[in-house]
Amino acid sequence: MHPDHITNENLVSTDFARTEKARFLQSITRSKRTKTVYLAPGIPAHSVWMTDVSAMDRRSVKAQLAGRGDYRVAWWELNCLIHRLLKPRASLEHVMYAFHTRHHVITPSRSPDWNWPMISGARSEPLDKMAPSLACVALSVRYNNQRETIMSHKKNNNDDFLTAVGGTILAWGLLAMMWATTTIMLAIFFLLKRPISRALHLEWCSTSWSSTKLLYGPIKCLAGILFLFMLVGASRKLSVTHAHADQIMAGVLKLCAGLSGGLLFNILHWMEQYSKDPAIQKKMAGIAAERYVQKLIEDCRTKDLPVSRSLHGKLFVFNEHTPNEFSVEVDHMLITERNVFVIETKCKSGTLSTGADFPTWKVSSPYGDSQMRNALKQVKNAARVLQRQTALPCELIPLVAIKGNDVKIVDGPTNVLVAAEIGNVLRAFEHGKPHPILDPASVIAMLLPHVNDDPAAMKRHVERANAARVRAEMTEIVNAASIR
Structure with missing residues (x-):
């Protein structure tokens, strides 16, 4: 214009x-x-x-x-x-x-x-x-x-977004690497789990995991890191086209160190798994109770019954390898000059109503009420079988020792007792017969031929016991029914 x-x-x-x-x-x-x-x-x-x-x-x-x-x-x-x-x-x-x-x-x-x-x-x-x-x-x-302010905000937002995405990707990458490393280590030592667990008694050691996890947890992580780094280092040493003897030796040493770290990782991982398995922890609690009662019995023998003999955790098998095979498991047997005691150990906590004729016993604890089988009937059946099959010259005395926290027994006979009182009960029965009538060594000689420590025999015994338990439960259902 x-x-x-x-x-x-x-x-x-x-x-x-x-x-x-x-x-x-x-x-x-x-x-x-x-x-x-x-x-x-x-x-x-x-x-x-x-x-x-x-x-x-x-x-x-x-x-x-x-x-x-x-x-x-x-x-x-x-x-x-x-x-x-x-x-x-x-x-x-x-x-x-x-x-x-x-x-x-x-x-x-x-x-x-x-x-x-x-x-x-x-x-x-x-x-x-x-x-x-x-x-x-x-x-x-x-x-x-x-414009610079807006662009700065956009840039900051973009940076925050990229940082968040990068952090997420990095976290998932670390988790994937940890998962892959753990899977590789567990796969390598999978076939060795059972023999190593038995040899090192890992199930028993797992009972202390809750009190030692602050120590074992970091050791487990360090073992996994050692396995990863040593495996990478060994692969780099051994992947060289023209590897010298010293490189091969260094690679083999790193591989051995990595496998050692992997084995340690697996051992601690298995312990942690066992500590979270309710069935294994229940089994270990029962074993701990049996060991506790065994110690009390041995202390009583040493102090008051020096001539007596004892058996602990034995399986008696009769008519072995025949269709009529049957067996009896006994937690503890104490043979004195006057009595033969058959002792069953149970691990329960709280107040127990232990009627002699009750099919089940009621257990009341701060965690709630539950039921358990009548352990007195169980040990009575075992005592009758042993007396009949071995022709012992005296009647066997059944006892039930209960180990647990704050155990109280109500409405039960005196031979159902708290585990800590077993010494007093044994002395009371011994005091009732002032004259010796038995030779503990000869009684042990009559029992030992029927003792079987073979794991296969124990497996067959567990199968028969489970089948008998199922039959008993079905019988109780039928007997409790109201037909007319």
């Missing part, structure tokens, strides 16, 4: 622009040193300040500018700044100034929708001495600051 065609009506005169007038007037300054004119859109020409004229109309401004030889004036159709004022969300990215060093003129880039006038001036001086329009700079700086 030619300068002669520009009038005040071509300039924006809106409420918003008028409210911004004061701010623009502060930005439109004059400099006596450089004598540079600053013009901004939306501001009437008579409000523009110059070096030596405080106010003038549009024609005077053009005349003044045209009369100065050190200025060049260019007029362009442009709406960038007013567009920014009226639409704050609009982008200023396409507002660019091309500095033409040959003519020393500041030229804005064009856009098809620019339709507002703007007057810009430039001195015919070196480019680095030119003073840009403060109005343009003010808006550009504000926009750039806002």
Whole structure:
């Protein structure tokens, strides 16, 4: 657009622009040193300040500018700044100034929708001495600051997202590596689990896992790390195409060290598994109770019954390897000069109602009520079988010793007792027969031929016991039914 065609009506005169007038007037300054004119859109020409004229109309401004030889004036159709004022969300990215060093003129880039006038001036001086329009700079700086802030927030959000994704991937990668390492170690030593567990008594050692896991846990982790690093090191040593003898030896040593760490890891892992298995812990509690009662019996023998003999944890098998084979398991037998005691050990805690004729006994504890089989009937049956099959010269005395926490026995006979009182009960029965009638050595000789320590015999005994328990439960159901 030619300068002669520009009038005040071509300039924006809106409420918003008028409210911004004061701010623009502060930005439109004059400099006596450089004598540079600053013009901004939306501001009437008579409000523009110059070096030596405080106010003038549009024609005077053009005349003044045209009369100065050190200025060049260019007029362009442009709406960038007013567009920014009226639409704050609009982008200023396409507002660019091309500095033409040959003519020393500041030229804005064009856009098809620019339709507002703007007057810009430039001195015919070196480019680095030119003073840009403060109005343009003010808006550009504000926009750039806002844009930098937005971009910074976006960058921070992107960084946070990438950090979260990277952390998640790293965590899953570590878990996958741990799982793979554990699987490899368990697979390598899988076939050795049973023999190693039996040789090292890991099931029994697992009872102390809860009190020692703070020690065993870190050792287990270190053993796994040792296995991983030694295995990687050994593979690198042995994977060389032309490996020397020293490299092969170093690889073999690392492999042995890694396998040792893997074995230690497996041992601790198996212990942890056993400690979380209720069946194994119940079995171990029963074994602990039997060992406790065995110690009490041996102490009583040493102190009060030096001539007596004892058997612990024995399986008596009769008619072995025949269709009529049957067996009796006895926790403890004590043969004195006056009596033969058959002792059954149970591990229970709480208050027990132990009626002699009750099919089951009630157990009340802080953890709730439960039922258990009548252990007195069980030991009576074992005593009858032993007396009948071995033709012992006296009647066997059945005892039930219960080991547990806060054990109380109510409504039961005296031969159902707390394990800690077994010494007193044994002495009481011995005191009732003042004259010796038995030879403990000969009684042991009659019993030992029927003792069988073969695991296969114990397995058959367990199968028969389970079948008998099922039959007894079915019989109880039938007997408890009301038919008529």
